[in-house]
Structures are given as C-alpha cells and as structure tokens.
Amino acid sequence: MKWMPFILRHLQRNWIRSASTASAIAVCIFLFCTLQTFVASLRGSLSQGTARLVTRNSVSRFVSLPYAYGERIAAVPGVERVAAVNYFGGMRNVNNPDSEFENYAIDGEKFLAMYPEYMLSDAEKKAFLGDQHGCIIGRALAEQFHWKNGDAIQLTSNIYRTGPFDFVVSAIYQTDQVRYPGTDDAALFFHHKYLDEATGRKAGVRNYRVQIADPRQAGVISHAIDDLFENSDTQTHTETEAQYSASVGVLSGNLLLLLNGIGLAVMFTILLVTANTMSMAVRERHTEIGVLKTLGFSARLVLCLILAEGALLGVFGAAIGLALGRFLINLLPALPVIGDLVQLFPRMNVPPAIAAAGIIIGLSLGLAAGLFPSVFAYRARITELLRRV
Amino acid sequence: MAERKVVAAQSAVHLDDLCRTYERDGQRIPVLEHISLSIPQGEFIALMGPSGSGKTTLLNLIAGIDRPTSGSVEVHGINVSALSERALAKWRSRSVGFIFQFYNLIPVLTAAGNIELPLMLASLSRKQRRERALTALGIVGLADRAEHYPRQLSGGQEQRVAIARAIVTDPQILVADEPTGDLDAKSAEGILDLMQTLNREFGKTIVMVTHDPRAASRAHSQKHLEKGVLLEASP
Numbered sequence: 168m169k170w171m172p173f174i175l176r177h178l179q180r181n182w183i184r185s186a187s188t189a190s191a192i193a194v195c196i197f198l199f200c201t202l203q204t205f206v207a208s209l210r211g212s213l214s215q216g217t218a219r220l221v222t223r224n225s226v227s228r229f230v231s232l233p234y235a236y237g238e239r240i241a242a243v244p245g246v247e248r249v250a251a252v253n254y255f256g257g258m259r260n261v262n263n264p265d266s267e268f269e270n271y272a273i274d275g276e277k278f279l280a281m282y283p284e285y286m287l288s289d290a291e292k293k294a295f296l297g298d299q300h301g302c303i304i305g306r307a308l309a310e311q312f313h314w315k316n317g318d319a320i321q322l323t324s325n326i327y328r329t330g331p332f333d334f335v336v337s338a339i340y341q342t343d344q345v346r347y348p349g350t351d352d353a354a355l356f357f358h359h360k361y362l363d364e365a366t367g368r369k370a371g372v373r374n375y376r377v378q379i380a381d382p383r384q385a386g387v388i389s390h391a392i393d394d395l396f397e398n399s400d401t402q403t404h405t406e407t408e409a410q411y412s413a414s415v416g417v418l419s420g421n422l423l424l425l426l427n428g429i430g431l432a433v434m435f436t437i438l439l440v441t442a443n444t445m446s447m448a449v450r451e452r453h454t455e456i457g458v459l460k461t462l463g464f465s466a467r468l469v470l471c472l473i474l475a476e477g478a479l480l481g482v483f484g485a486a487i488g489l490a491l492g493r494f495l496i497n498l499l500p501a502l503p504v505i506g507d508l509v510q511l512f513p514r515m516n517v518p519p520a521i522a523a524a525g526i527i528i529g530l531s532l533g534l535a536a537g538l539f540p541s542v543f544a545y546r547a548r549i550t551e552l553l554r555r556v
Numbered sequence: 557m558a559e560r561k562v563v564a565a566q567s568a569v570h571l572d573d574l575c576r577t578y579e580r581d582g583q584r585i586p587v588l589e590h591i592s593l594s595i596p597q598g599e600f601i602a603l604m605g606p607s608g609s610g611k612t613t614l615l616n617l618i619a620g621i622d623r624p625t626s627g628s629v630e631v632h633g634i635n636v637s638a639l640s641e642r643a644l645a646k647w648r649s650r651s652v653g654f655i656f657q658f659y660n661l662i663p664v665l666t667a668a669g670n671i672e673l674p675l676m677l678a679s680l681s682r683k684q685r686r687e688r689a690l691t692a693l694g695i696v697g698l699a700d701r702a703e704h705y706p707r708q709l710s711g712g713q714e715q716r717v718a719i720a721r722a723i724v725t726d727p728q729i730l731v732a733d734e735p736t737g738d739l740d741a742k743s744a745e746g747i748l749d750l751m752q753t754l755n756r757e758f759g760k761t762i763v764m765v766t767h768d769p770r771a772a773s774r775a776h777s778q779k780h781l782e783k784g785v786l787l788e789a790s791p
Contacts (some may be wrong), residue, residue, distance in 0.1 A: 169676065176664040458660045461621050462674045462721075463649020465642055549621040553656075 192484025200492035231371025250277035257322035270355040284347035291338030301337035305352035441536035449540030457552025473541035481533020574627035602772035605781035653722030655732035692720035712743030
C-alpha cells in the first residue's frame with residue numbers, strides 16, 4: 168500500500184490521458200456488462216421456454232385464433248395444458264400512450280399452473296381465481312404505482328376499444344430471479360374470461376401457451392398442432408416459447424454469437440488502444456525509470472509499479488463501466504428499437520457474476536496493456552534508460 | 557597479491573584492471589582500457605577528460621549501474637561487479653548516492669517526496685521517512701521547500717534536492733556526473749560548496765565527473781582520462 172500514492176501521482180501526471188484510458192476501459196466494460204446481461208436474460212428465457220410452446224395465427228401474431236382451438240390443442244398427444252393469452256395493451260391514461268405497461272389476459276388457473284415463475288400463495292391464488300375482475304401484479308409494478316391488494320385499477324386498452332376495464336388487485340406475485348432469471352415482475356395479469364365477456368366474445372385468443380410433457384418432443388408436437396389446423400380457415404404456427412420470444416424481437420439464431428463477437432472485438436480494440444497509451448506513458452518516463460533503478464529500485468519492483476498503474480486504471484475504468492451499466496440498463500427500455508427488444512427481458516440487472524467478470528476483464532485489460540512497457544522497463548539497462556534524455 | 561588486498565581494504569573504491577567495451581552494429585568499441593585506481597575513504601576526486609574519454613562510463617561502473625567487461629570494482633571491500641542484479645540494486649540503495657547533471661527529479665513528487673524515494677526501499681514508517689527527508693533538506697539548505705514541486709524550484713535548488721536525495725540514505729560514497737554542468741556560475745559555486753561540506757563534515761567519499769576546471773579545483777585530487785585510458789600524472 169505504501170506505493171499507492173506514488174502510483175496515483177503518476178496516473179495524475181497526465182490526467183487527460185489517464186482519464187481517456189480509463190474511459191476507454193469503462194466503455195468496454197459497460198458494453199460487456201450490458202451485452203452479457205442481455206445474453207444472460209435471453210439464455211434464461213430460452214432455457215425456461217423449452218417445455219412450453221406458443222401457438223399463434225400463421226398469418227400474424229396480431230391476428231386472433233378461434234376459442235375452439237384450445238380444446239383441440241389440448242387433445243394432441245404430449246400436451247399437458249393449454250392456456251389462452253392475449254396481450255391487452257392497457258394504459259393507465261388514455262391520453263398518454265406512454266402510460267402503457269405489460270398486461271395480459273390469461274386463462275388464470277391453467278396459466279399459473281404452467282408458469283411457476285409467477286409465485287403466489289394458495290390463498291392469493293384462490294382470491295385471484297375467485298374474482299373475475301381480479302388481477303395479479305408484479306412487485307415492481309406495485310412499487311412503481313403504489314398499488315396494493317384490494318386497490319381498484321382502471322385501464323384503457325389500445326387494442327380492445329370497448330373499455331375502460333375495471334380491475335381489483337387480488338395479489339402481488341413474487342419472482343425468484345435466481346431460479347427463474349428474467350421473470351417479469353412488472354406485469355399485470357387478469358382473467359381472459361373478463362376480456363371475453365367485455366368484448367362480446369370478440370377478443371379471440373392471440374396465442375395459446377402449450378405445456379408439453381417432454382421438451383425433446385417440442386418439434387414433433389409443434390408439427391402435430393399445426394397439422395391439426397392445416398386444412399382449416401385459420402392456420403396456426405407453433406414454436407417454442409423461446410423461439411417465439413426471439414421472433415418477437417426479430418432475433419436471429421446467431422444473436423448470441425453476434426453479441427459475443429461484438430464484445431470481443433470491442434475488448435480487443437480497447438486493449439490495443441490502452442496498450443499503446445501505456446507504452447507512450449512509459450516511453451516518456453524512460454529517464455525516470457533509469458533514475459529509480461539507479462536509486463536501488465529492483466527491476467521487479469519497477470515492473471510491478473508499472474503493472475500496478477495499468478491494473479489500477481483497468482479496475483477504475485471497469486468500476487465506472489459497471490456503474491454506467493447498472494444505471495443505463497434501466498434506461499434501455501425507453502430507447503427506440505432497442506427498447507422494444509429489451510422489454511422482452513424485463514428486470515434486466517447486471518448479475519453479480521457478470522459484474523465480477525467485468526471487473527476481472529478490466530483488471531486483465533489494464534495488466535495486459537501494462538505488460539509490454541513493464542517488461543521493457545524490467546529488461547532495460549540503466550545506462551540505456553539514462554541515455555534517452 | 558597481499559599488498560593489493562591491503563590497498564583494496566583501505567580504499568573506498570578500488571578498481572583493478574578495469575575494461576569496458578561496447579558492441580555497436582557488430583563492432584567492439586573499447587571505452588575503458590585497463591583502468592586501475594584506488595580512491596581512499598573520505599577522498600574528493602574529480603574525473604576529467606574530453607567528451608568520449610570514458611568519464612561517465614567509469615563513474616557508472618563505480619556506482620554499480622554498469623558492469624565491466626573485465627576487471628573488478630570494489631567499493632568498501634565489496635566486489636560490486638560480482639553481485640547479482642538484485643543484490644546490486646540493494647547495494648546501490650544503501651551504499652551509493654548518485655547526483656545527475658540534469659537533477660532527474662520526479663516531476664510529480666514534491667521535494668520531500670523525491671528525497672523520500674530511496675527510503676521507500678527501507679523498512680521505515682512514513683513518519684520516519686518524512687523526518688529523514690526533512691533532515692536531508694535541512695542539510696542542503698532547503699528546509700522551507702519541502703512541499704515545492706521541481707517545476708517550482710530553480711536549477712540550483714533542484715540540484716540541492718537531488719543532493720539531498722543522494723545523501724538521505726547516508727551512503728558511503730557519492731558519485732556526481734557533471735553536477736554543475738547545467739547551472740549558472742553562482743548556483744554552481746553553491747553546489748560545490750555543499751559538496752565540499754558533505755566531504756569535509758560528513759566524511760563522504762566523492763567521485764565527481766566534470767569538464768569544468770573550477771569545479772575540479774574544489775576536489776582533493778584530479779584524475780584525467782583520455783580515450784579510455786587513465787593518465788598517470790595530472791597535468
């Protein structure tokens with residue numbers, strides 16, 4: 168620790184250069200953390216969705232399916248449960264489209280049985296299922312709008328124009344982000360039956376969520392469901408929930424590879440920039456390094472001091488990048504295009520493992536950048552260093 | 557042989573048949589040839605000679621920052637040229653004070669910070685380091701400049717700080733490479749006065765490279781180098 172002031176002094180010497188280097192590393196770690204958090208959310212979603220299928224209209228996900236399809240899908244071998252789900256598009260303020268949040272009409276009993284990630288006690292579940300106007304909301308939503316059990320909510324849908332719709336908060340569901348990462352805890356679910364009746368049975372079903380017994384049979388069952396309606400007026404398209412989520416965001420199958428590729432390219436570029444900057448910084452101090460060695464600083468100590476400078480810059484930059492990541496990731500949903508994509512993976516927060524990886528990468532970048540100049544300083548003879556005045 | 561050992565034991569510095577050759581572009585360039593010299597303890601010696609005569613190389617060898625091609629350098633009985641790099645660095649930190657022509661202070665450190673640098677290698681507390689640095693600053697007459705940065709000091713003051721840095725570990729020998737070469741006449745006189753004081757009152761053995769006859773006249777003795785060879789008699 169006694170060397171820390173000495174190292175800090177050198178970093179302050181050309182503070183613009185130090186700040187630029189730290190900023191470059193910060194950008195790198197910010198991108199890494201954001202991309203990896205997104206990737207983790209996507210992976211979480213993919214891993215959860217393998218045992219569930221989504222059947223929708225083959226024309227578009229915005230065109231409904233007949234009510235009768237539910238029972239027919241449920242009869243397909245390998246299918247355990249079928250639940251109707253409609254995105255409701257409910258707004259708190261009809262004059263303010265930005266007041267829209269995630270809300271869905273669901274087949275309550277079947278849906279909750281299929282989605283253990285939305286956790287309710289038996290009493291809460293009973294209260295919800297027993298009230299046609301009841302709804303369940305996530306904890307984040309409850310905190311955002313200061314809603315609690317028993318509160319009356321009125322929403323106007325931008326899809327179903329017959330409203331407004333009145334709801335009563337039956338329960339606030341819990342989530343477990345460790346067991347079920349990426350679970351939306353800022354959504355509202357209410358009874359499909361209420362939507363059905365309120366719209367004069369014109370709402371239809373936007374998609375059926377299909378729980379299957381064996382995820383390995385997902386392809387076979389998907390085909391079986393679609394074959395069932397092949398000769399009907401309304402044909403279906405069935406896919407895994409993960410594929411559905413991905414297609415909603417127009418995500419290609421190589422997205423993970425692409426994101427990781429971008430991350431690696433950015434890191435490599437930053438490494439080159441940082442290494443060059445560190446080399447310049449050390450090159451300017453050849454005489455000083457010669458003086459330190461003359462005073463009795465061992466080559467190893469000089470090497471360690473320069474590496475420590477790089478490491479400190481790396482960790483400092485990584486900490487800034489991480490802080491930026493944690494802060495800005497909450498703002499992503501508000502961005503155009505990206506926001507639509509990110510909304511598929513609500514509650515994105517930089518997980519501790521990714522944060523730790525970010526710090527380690529920042530540290531490694533700093534050390535790698537300092538390696539070449541420190542090895543030069545280690546090897547250089549004092550007389551050579553002093554001659555470079 | 558026995559006589560040589562006695563001489564070496566009594567000398568602060570004993571150079572025996574010292575040669576230094578550099579290789580550049582495949583060519584061997586002899587810089588010092590068969591230098592033998594004994595410098596008694598407490599001596600103040602001036603090394604003189606034209607540019608390229610090998611003065612600085614000889615000084616570097618005595619200070620242990622360069623190694624001879626052949627021959628040996630003994631300082632206070634220690635064969636410096638036989639030490640490992642690590643042992644040599646440790647020896648330098650304790651036994652030699654180096655004064656550069658261009659002061660070579662670390663610009664991001666204050667005067668006191670610069671003087672504390674060699675003490676960072678010793679097992680001293682921060683307070684002890686600070687006390688010793690201030691003592692050294694007092695000796696060179698700059699007690700009130702402890703918190704000044706090099707850019708805030710004149711050339712003469714910078715060199716005084718450099719001298720304080722050289723003496724703060726209480727080394728047995730001081731080596732100075734053109735210590736007045738970058739100073740005006742008045743500042744140079746002050747530095748030479750200070751070096752004489754260090755030699756006279758603190759008993760430091762001083763080896764000084766200089767071009768300046770006036771600076772050399774302050775030394776007890778002068779040695780002349782020409783084309784890497786030590787001239788037998790001073791002119």
